[in-house]
Amino acid sequence: MTERPHDVTVLRGRVLTFHSEPQGPDDTASYRYIEDGAVVVGDGKIIMIGEFNPRAAAHHTVIDHRPNLIMPGFIDPHIHFPQMQIVGSYAASLLEWLNTYTFVEEQKFGDPAHAARIASRFLDELIRHGTTTAAAYCSVHPQSADAFFAEVIRRNMLMLGGKVMMDRNAPEGLRDTPQAGYDDTKAGIAKWHGKGRAHYVISPRFAITSSPEQLEMSEALAREYPALHIQTHLDENLAEIEFARELYPNLRDYLGIYERYHLLGPKTLLGHCIHLTDREVEVIAATKSVAVWCPTSNLFLGSGMFNHDRMQKAGARIAIGTDVGGGTSYSMLRTLDEGYKVLQVQGQRLNPLRSFYLVTLGNARALGLEGRIGSLVAGADADLVVLDARATPQMALRMEAVDTLANELFLLQTCGDDRAVAETYVAGKAMKSALAA
Ligand SMILES: [Zn+2]
DSSP: OOSOOTTOEEEEEEEEEESSOOSSTTOGGGEEEEEEEEEEEETTEEEEEEEOOHHHHTTSEEEEEEEEEEEEOEEEEEEEGGGGGGTTOOOSSHHHHIIIIIHHHGGGGGSHHHHHHHHHHHHHHHHHTTEEEEEEEOOSSHHHHHHHHHHHHHTTOOEEEEOEEOOSSSOGGGOOOHHHHHHHHHHHHHHHTTSTTEEEEEEEOOGGGSOHHHHHHHHHHHHHOTTSEEEEEESOOHHHHHHHHHHSTTSSSHHHHHHHTTOOSTTEEEEEOOSOOHHHHHHHHHHTOEEEEOHHHHHHTTOOOOOHHHHHHTTOEEEEOOOBTTBSOSOHHHHHHHHHHHHHTTTOOOOHHHHHHIIIIIHHHHTTOBTTBSSOOTTSBOOEEEEOTTSSHHHHHHHTTOOSHHHHHHHHHHHOSGGGEEEEEETTEEOHHHHHO
16 A cells, blocks of 8 residues: 555544444444454544454554444534533523523623633533534624634634624624624634634524524525535524514514525524424424434523424434533533433433434534544544543443443443543544643
8 A cells, every 4th residue: 555644543442433323222234333443543534444453553553442432523513612601500591591691701702812711621621521523602702703713723623613693682792783793704704614624604693682684694694605504593492482583573483584584404503493383393304404402401491302203203304412501511421311311201212322323423414524524434534532431430330230332322321421531532633631631
């Protein structure tokens, strides 16, 4: 073989990757599992995966992660980076929480030094929890997106994000104007999109904080940049829905607002989707928009419970995210655990194969980034997580009685958190151990 990358590293461990959506708890055809496996990485990419071969590995650096699992890095498709310091703020419901804490906190991000400090801590926290890609809302200030992407590029992470556009129903320090929101987003796209592994996202925060003129400007941006993602919130809380409908009285429902401005489509991420009408479910499915389920947030704010089976039956695309700081944990394992319980009380099931599919390949597909992230295939970016199901004394004891891969995954999601993340690789580089050092 010629032209081999010079920095080839062999990661040895129990390798697990999905290649299709599991159809049930025993769907062994949906994934590939290699007991003594190797992920060969070089120049930030996966070169190959397969059985560990001592002879082939002899000339390369080998990092032995056995008996831990090597999987694609986790993907979080809904998170707010300026909300790190309000996680766990005591409030009765969404609108109170926004007005009392969030809209106060986010005003700090007009200060570039503060934005830079939090952006750095934010990416550290994601790495600590095994999350290698996220779709992040920044604050209204363009400097918050600048701070975010500067850190993203410094770490060579594949991240999506954008400054939120919001021009009403928020304090003055958090309002832009339709024109400023448009101009700043355009400037942000020119500055950051496609740089390193950065993806700029068109981000009208939600219907309540955007005037019709601002949604028109969002529509103009979406038309000018059809390759870009759009992120916003939908049907999270009953009072929010009532307010949104008062603001747009002539439209059929909440989703009808985004529909009116042509903001729906396969690149659109709709956070929450809790209280949907039948029509809204149909339109989400028909437009191939993505419903992003955020269980820790929905429970914490008392917003409601995501009806997974209804969405699945309708053929809607589903992703799962944290929604920190309404969400209470950066951990996709904690998120799966809460998600599991949200479905349990509704008489629905989330089997462990589907869980781990969702936070890897499922979320990658939701973002349209499969092949690049979310699975361990040759040519994909080498963004990986190494999971230790014996990370705590109680997990180690419990593992003594675990005899299947599915049960190990279920233990990881039920009892695991950042302690179960033994290592996180970003573009082939070990990043979690470097944080601790
Ligand atoms: Zn959110």
